[in-house]
Amino acid sequence: MLKLTDNSPASYWAGCAQGALRLSRCEDCQSVQMLGTQHCSTCWSAELAVIEAQLTGTLVADSVVHRAPRAELESLTPYRIGVVKLDAGPYLQIWVGDPRDDVDHGRGAPAAVTISFVSVNGCTYPVAVHRPPS
Amino acid sequence: MTGVREAVVSGAAALDGHAGYAGWSPADLATRVVIDAVRNAGLEAAAIDAVYAGDPLVERHSDFSAVVAQQLGIQPRAGGTVARGGATGVSLLAIATQAIAAGHIDHAVCVWADNRRSAARGAAVQTLAGEIAWHERACGPLPATQYALITHLYMQRFGATPEQFAAVPVVFRSHAALNPAARHRDPINIADVLDSPMVSSPIHRLECALVTDFAGAVVVSRDGGAPGPSVRISGVGQSTTHDNLTAGGDLIEQLVTGAAHTGQTAFRQAGTSAADVDLAMLYDCFPIAVALQLEMFGFCGRGEALELVDAGTLSRGGPLPCNTHGGMMSCATSGMLHVVEAVLQLRGEAGAHQLERRPARALVHGNGGVFSTHATVILEA
Numbered sequence: 001m002l003k004l005t006d007n008s009p010a011s012y013w014a015g016c017a018q019g020a021l022r023l024s025r026c027e028d029c030q031s032v033q034m035l036g037t038q039h040c041s042t043c044w045s046a047e048l049a050v051i052e053a054q055l056t057g058t059l060v061a062d063s064v065v066h067r068a069p070r071a072e073l074e075s076l077t078p079y080r081i082g083v084v085k086l087d088a089g090p091y092l093q094i095w096v097g098d099p100r101d102d103v104d105h106g107r108g109a110p111a112a113v114t115i116s117f118v119s120v121n122g123c124t125y126p127v128a129v130h131r132p133p134s
Numbered sequence: 135m136t137g138v139r140e141a142v143v144s145g146a147a148a149l150d151g152h153a154g155y156a157g158w159s160p161a162d163l164a165t166r167v168v169i170d171a172v173r174n175a176g177l178e179a180a181a182i183d184a185v186y187a188g189d190p191l192v193e194r195h196s197d198f199s200a201v202v203a204q205q206l207g208i209q210p211r212a213g214g215t216v217a218r219g220g221a222t223g224v225s226l227l228a229i230a231t232q233a234i235a236a237g238h239i240d241h242a243v244c245v246w247a248d249n250r251r252s253a254a255r256g257a258a259v260q261t262l263a264g265e266i267a268w269h270e271r272a273c274g275p276l277p278a279t280q281y282a283l284i285t286h287l288y289m290q291r292f293g294a295t296p297e298q299f300a301a302v303p304v305v306f307r308s309h310a311a312l313n314p315a316a317r318h319r320d321p322i323n324i325a326d327v328l329d330s331p332m333v334s335s336p337i338h339r340l341e342c343a344l345v346t347d348f349a350g351a352v353v354v355s356r357d358g359g360a361p362g363p364s365v366r367i368s369g370v371g372q373s374t375t376h377d378n379l380t381a382g383g384d385l386i387e388q389l390v391t392g393a394a395h396t397g398q399t400a401f402r403q404a405g406t407s408a409a410d411v412d413l414a415m416l417y418d419c420f421p422i423a424v425a426l427q428l429e430m431f432g433f434c435g436r437g438e439a440l441e442l443v444d445a446g447t448l449s450r451g452g453p454l455p456c457n458t459h460g461g462m463m464s465c466a467t468s469g470m471l472h473v474v475e476a477v478l479q480l481r482g483e484a485g486a487h488q489l490e491r492r493p494a495r496a497l498v499h500g501n502g503g504v505f506s507t508h509a510t511v512i513l514e515a
Contacts, residue, residue, distance in 0.1 A: 009268050009269065012269065034267075034269055034380075035269075036268065036269070060287065060386065061283040061284070061286040061287045061290070061386075062283070062286060063275075063279050063282035063283050063286060063334045063335050063336075063337075064332070064334070064335040065274060065275065065276060065279055065333075065334045066331065066332050066333060066334065066335075067276060067333055067334075068274050069259065069260055069263035069264075069271075069274055069275070069276050070260070070263075070274060073274040076274070079273075079274065081273055081274070081275050081279055081283075081334075082283075083283050083379070083380060083386060085386075090380065091379075091380035091381075091383075091386060092269070092380060093269075093270040093273065093275060093283075093379060093380050094273050095273045099273070099274075108286075109286065109290070110290070123272075125272060125273060
């Protein structure tokens with residue numbers, strides 16, 4: 001029996017527009033994964049719930065992209081992309097900092113980050129923002 | 135020993151990487167190179183009972199191997215189309231080898247051809263970028279970005295430098311200089327690489343695989359079934375670890391790839407080890423791929439791969455010549471050409487770029503996706 005929760009990519013982006021990072025949590029084994037699939041890749045259960053994840057994690061690697069793969073992103077280059085290990089479990093590949101700003105060449109991985117959200121070309125995306133040292 | 139050793143490569147052929155086959159479809163390229171490979175094997179068309187084909191990027195077919203078979207005018211009993219990214223070429227060989235070992239067929243052609251430059255100029259990279267998972271491609275990563283992120287992790291863990299990575303394409307360009315079929319043959323040095331435009335830091339343009347037309351084919355036969363010189367397939371291995379980068383936990387956390395498994399499997403079947411390999415044909419889409427393959431196969435310890443490059447180990451005169459045709463950054467796209475080059479080197483038929491000391495045992499590896507799919511084959515003269 002599949003749960004009637006919206007586990008689709010559209011739900012992910014709708015969550016971003018509301019400042020939330022929606023992920024999928026298996027109700028059987030508690031594994032957390034990206035939305036967009038109907039089965040847990042750890043235990044194969046179909047009992048998946050949509051959760052709003054804690055917006056913290058660690059930037060583990062990053063790269064400054066100088067050539068955009070799509071025309072609508074060309075005006076943003078160069079922009080920084082990173083891999084973030086969320087405290088909730090999964091990894092994300094997202095922008096590091098607002099892609100419309102100049103790239104900060106002085107701050108790279110690894111670093112503690114908070115997930116924030118920016119709207120670009122009519123869609124809201126998650127971005128990693130460096131957390132100040134505590 | 136396993137039945138894998140019943141299979142040999144009896145014929146091989148490739149089309150030049152720089153010719154630009156404008157107007158030729160992938161099927162045209164595949165058909166041409168299969169005809170060349172079958173003739174190289176000394177076989178007639180009727181002898182071919184399987185066609186295994188790599189899926190072209192620029193065209194969609196329900197089964198590309200059927201298109202090739204039809205153009206060849208043959209009706210094979212087995213076959214299929216394989217899409218495993220950069221692992222496709224070596225995977226074709228593994229599949230054909232296993233079909234022969236199982237007694238299903240006697241002669242298979244394995245072909246991978248595409249006109250990525252002439253038919254899809256500028257679109258090939260976009261197409262590949264579009265294959266990145268939906269939640270990752272939103273922020274605009276290039277295929278190079280996926281490997282740049284792993285390069286960054288490697289630099290953090292092992293202290294590797296941009297100069298060390300830049301030395302990889304320099305070595306392979308020196309090999310391409312001797313290969314008339316290579317697209318780029320002019321010598322380059324480390325400064326040239328680091329001065330080339332940054333694509334996705336720390337990867338520069340000269341550290342990226344070329345986008346070219348290509349076609350390569352081999353005939354895999356039951357041992358003794360073809361009249362010409364053959365190369366024994368002594369071990370094969372395949373693995374899949376993940377699809378998109380952020381699902382690759384072992385890759386991100388340990389810098390371990392599926393090549394560790396494929397290498398162990400192939401070496402075990404062959405009854406040999408890295409120490410006995412004297413030609414390495416490694417998938418070189420970006421320098422980090424070469425570094426991790428060297429370590430996964432046990433040619434060196436963790437974090438030591440780029441020291442091998444510095445020491446000249448991978449050069450033509452070194453103990454482990456690597457990518458003697460020039461590889462994907464200088465010769466042409468496609469891991470299939472690595473297979474063909476290994477066969478020619480082992481047979482002593484590589485022409486102007488034949489190694490002075492003819493190799494006896496080659497390892498050929500293909501790597502697809504973001505270190506997602508892997509295939510290894512051990513070939514022996």
